[in-house]
Structures are given as C-alpha cells and as structure tokens.
Amino acid sequence: MIPQSYIQEVLERNDVVDVVQSYVQLRHRGRTYTGLCPFHNEKTPSFVVYPDTQSFYCFGCGAGGDTITFMKKIANLDYVEAVKSLASRAGMPLPQEDDQAGRQRSRILAMNKDAARYFFQQLNAPGEQAAQARAYWHRRGLSDGTIRKFGLGYAPDDFSGLQRYLRQRGYTDQEMLEAGLIKRSQKGNLHNTFWNRVMTPIIDLRGNVIAFGGRVLDDSKPKYVNSPETLVYKKSRTLFALNVAKKDPSRRYILCEGYMDVISLHQAGFGTAVCACGTALTEEQVKLLTNYADEVVLAYDSDEAGQKATARSLGLFKNTPIKVTVLNIPGAKDPDEFIKKNGADAFGRLLDKSANGIEYNLEKLRSRYDLSTDNGKVEYLRDALTLLASGLTPTEREIYAGRIAEQTNVSKATVLNQLESTVRRVSDRQRRQRQRDLQKEMVPAQIKVPYSLGGDKALAAVNAEQQLLAAMLKDPSRIPALRDRVDPGDLIMPEDQELCRALYGLPPQTGTTVLTALGSQLGEEGMSLAAQLLARNSDNALTARDVELFVQRIKQRTTAKAQAPQSEEEMRRRLEALTKAKTQSNTQS
Ligand SMILES: [Zn+2]
Structure with a gap:
C-alpha cells in the first residue's frame, strides 16, 4: 500500500500536461490542451487534457482518467508500477523508502x-x-x-x-x-x-x-x-520569502535577484518580494508562483547579467496566466540601491508604471536591427508590428505605434495603418482556428440515446444522475450532504451506481484530486466515466440549484418505481443494451 501523501507528492511533481506531452503532441487552447488520441487511431484530435482537474478524456474512444491512469494505459503498467514510474520521472525515491x-x-x-x-x-x-x-x-x-x-x-x-x-x-x-x-x-x-x-x-x-x-x-x-x-x-523548487509573501493580500509579486533585495523590499513595505535561491529562475518556481501571483514584476539588476536573466525569465512566464512586467530601475543598479537613494514611495511609483513585456521585447528587437539603414528599418517595422498585433488595447497600440514612428522616422499614420492590417491578419487566423476547434469539440460531447428506446423520462433521469455525479466530482464537499439523500441504488445505470458508491466512500480530506482518490477503487471503465463527466462539464458551473434539480428528478423516478417495478427493470435492461451498442460502435470508429 503506497501512502496517500506519497501519491499526492508524485502528482504534484507530475503535471498531467507535462506527462501527456512527452507522448502526445498537444496544442494549447484556452484552459485545455488537445491532441491526437494515443489510444485509438484518428486523424483529427478528440483527445483533451484538462489542467484544472488534472485529467484527460478522449471524446472519440472514451479513454479518460488522471495522470496515473494515463501512465497505466500508455506504458501498459499496473497501478503501483505507474506510480513508481511517475515518481522516478520526477526524481523521487521509491515509495518503500x-x-x-x-x-x-x-x-x-x-x-x-x-x-x-x-x-x-x-x-x-x-x-x-x-x-x-x-x-x-x-x-x-x-x-x-x-x-x-x-x-x-x-x-x-x-x-x-x-x-x-x-x-x-x-x-x-x-x-x-x-x-x-x-x-x-x-x-x-x-x-x-x-x-x-x-x-x-x-x-x-x-x-x-x-x-x-x-x-x-x-x-x-x-x-x-x-x-x-x-x-x-531542492533549489529549483524553492522561492526565498514565499512563506512571508503568501500572507500578503497583494497578488502582484516582485521577483528579485538576491536575498538582500528581497529583505530590504519587505522592510520598505513591499511584502510580495521573492527570489530564486542561488540559481536562475526555473520552470518549477514559475509554476509555484502561479498559485499566488496574478502579476509578476521582474526587478533584476540593471547590469548585463540581470538583463540576460530578465530575458530568460520572460520566456518562462510566456505560457502562464501571469502578467509579467519588467521594472526599469533608473540611476541604480538594483531595487535595494534605488530605495536607499529615493525612498519607498518612489519605488512604489516605479512599480506602478513598470514597463510591460511588450515594451521590453520591443526594446530588444530594436537593438537587433541597424535603424540607420532602410533595410534595418523595414525589418524592424515588420517584426515590431507582429509583436504588437495581439493582446494589446487600442490605446497601447497607439502609444507603441508612436514610439516606432519616432524610431524609424516613418509617419505615425503609416505605422498605425500597417498595424491595423497586421492585427486583422492575425485575428482572422486566430478566429478560423477557434472555429475549427469548436466544431471538433461540440459534436461528440453528447450521449446519443434514441428516444424511442428508453423513453425520454429515463433519459432525463440518466442525465440527472450523471450530472449529480459530475457535481460531486467537481466539488467533493457536496458529498456528505448528498450521501444522506440519494441512495446509490436509486440510480439507473450500474456504472453510475458504482461511481456513486466510490464517491461516497472517499475519506473526507484526500488532498489529491478526486479523480486520483478514486483511482485505487475504480477500474478503467469507472475512471473513464468519471473523466468523461468532468470533461463534459469542464465549462459548466454546477450550482447548488442545479444539484437540487438533479436530486428531485432522481427522487421523482424512485417514487414512480415503487408503483411500477416491472417497467423499471425493463428500462434498465434496455439502457444497458444501448450503452453496449454505443461502446461497440465507438471502438469500431
Ligand atoms: Zn481516443
């Protein structure tokens, strides 16, 4: 038996996206990632990875589960082997130690x-x-x-x-x-x-x-x-002073180069200053920061080493939800020196108007071209406009267009004109891509049960019981209250009953994701069902009112059941036959 705390650490160190990515080429889209399913043959991607629930689900073949399930299936391992393999992937000692x-x-x-x-x-x-x-x-x-x-x-x-x-x-x-x-x-x-x-x-x-x-x-x-x-x-997983910074209500963090900067910033009232410990910033530290920060200001030294570190760090933040800005510290080599010279208030103002990543990249781009030649100007203009074309407000575009105009001696009107057409080109491309993605995801996301077979009452009931399970999967704190109200035997589909029992049997505080906590109790099909329910509801907020409606619908049916036991049995048999037919047709496709 592997201790739950160990499994939790294994999962903390193996993000589902990272693990899947070493086998499947994934494309980032909104809050999810998609790719070609490694478990069935397909030409258009129906395999989706969900970082927020640390799960995956294939809308084509129904394979689904958590990181451990993925490892089991892809490498053909049993549960313990999969956990061990993930542990060694993260450089952890084996569980028996x-x-x-x-x-x-x-x-x-x-x-x-x-x-x-x-x-x-x-x-x-x-x-x-x-x-x-x-x-x-x-x-x-x-x-x-x-x-x-x-x-x-x-x-x-x-x-x-x-x-x-x-x-x-x-x-x-x-x-x-x-x-x-x-x-x-x-x-x-x-x-x-x-x-x-x-x-x-x-x-x-x-x-x-x-x-x-x-x-x-x-x-x-x-x-x-x-x-x-x-x-x-572990150096690469530690941020100095994060233990203090996490208590600060501000979600704007200041990333410094050394301990001294951090400590003097805290003393000056900037409670969210942190730094890496004796290394360059790592991906793990960036991931850690995403739990606490919405915005990070890079406040490295103004010397060459500091600028290199800035460029490197900007790259690390690129695919995170964190907004990164770069602090320009005029007339001082680091934040510590600046505060000593000019005081904390001046530093606060500096933070507020800190240059954003675009400005920094623009500056870097400019230093790459020789703007005294026509050729240099044209190339700079082309690259700069592409850089400005996405993710900026119209006001920001206006400002930067003005700056580029000055640098290149091209009129501002011309720059703005070209920028407009670049923006149009880029957003057209993005919109076409989004439409293609949407089409792919919408189609297979519903269970297709012909009305003639089960009757729409049964369908509605199956839908309600599965949505109720989804609500528990998404928010396990609902489980204790529902345990008293809905009996697993009240549910129609046997696999729904099984999942319901497993959910009711979860210890109160598992620490891991629900899916992983279920992993030791459910078989492959159960895990796949749970992952499917999470996937279907990835964008649905299931409210307390929704839950109430699901419960009532299930209750209505169980009351009716007492009056007509035979038709109930019949209905279940039909639905089972139906699911089997559905699974078969899926494996054939
Ligand atoms: Zn598949």
Missing part, C-alpha cells in the same frame, strides 16, 4: 532549526566579531526588527562551533553531513560549511528552515556560500 526518508527528513529539519537559532545567537553574542556582523546588516540598512523577522544570523570565524553545538543536542556527524551543515575536507577532517559569514535561513511554505545562504562581510571570495541540496532542500 518513504518511512525512513520521512524520519530522516524531520531530523534534518529539526537540526536546521537549531542551527538557525545558533546563528542568531552568535549574531547577538558579545565580542568584536559579532559586533562586526551586526554592523554589516545595519550598514545594509536593515533594522533589528527585520533581522528578527527573517531570522538573520552570523556564522563565527571558527571551524567547529556549530558542530559542537549540534553534537550537544544529540545530532551525529553523519546527520550533520546529510543536512549539509558540515563538510569533509580533502584530508578527511570535518568542518563547518559556513564560517565568518552573515547568514540567511531559507524557509519553506510550512515554516521549516530548509537551507542557509551565507555571505562574506567584505569582498573576499567566494562571496556567497549556499547549503547543498539535501533531502529537504
């Missing part, structure tokens, strides 16, 4: 907490060294309140102070090595990882100290030393 790893993890976390306490004590200790460390933080403009809030500290200039401190608290050298707090030298001696450095603890979303960043007090090298990756610390 889970318990021991869990113990080791909590041991490292406890040790890190003690180490953080030690560094903080050392910062506030008597003596010349500690005074210099305190002076360093103060020189950087940090108040004692900020130092306390971020748990900043000092690792004194000795090789084994922390090691002795941790030994006294019962940690072994082996454990300290695993936590990355001490290291083995080439000669084989153990020594502290950090000495004579000011220390910044890195804290995860649950408030655990997972790593440290250490910086020298002067200009000696190396300037920064960071904790190595450990069982509890």
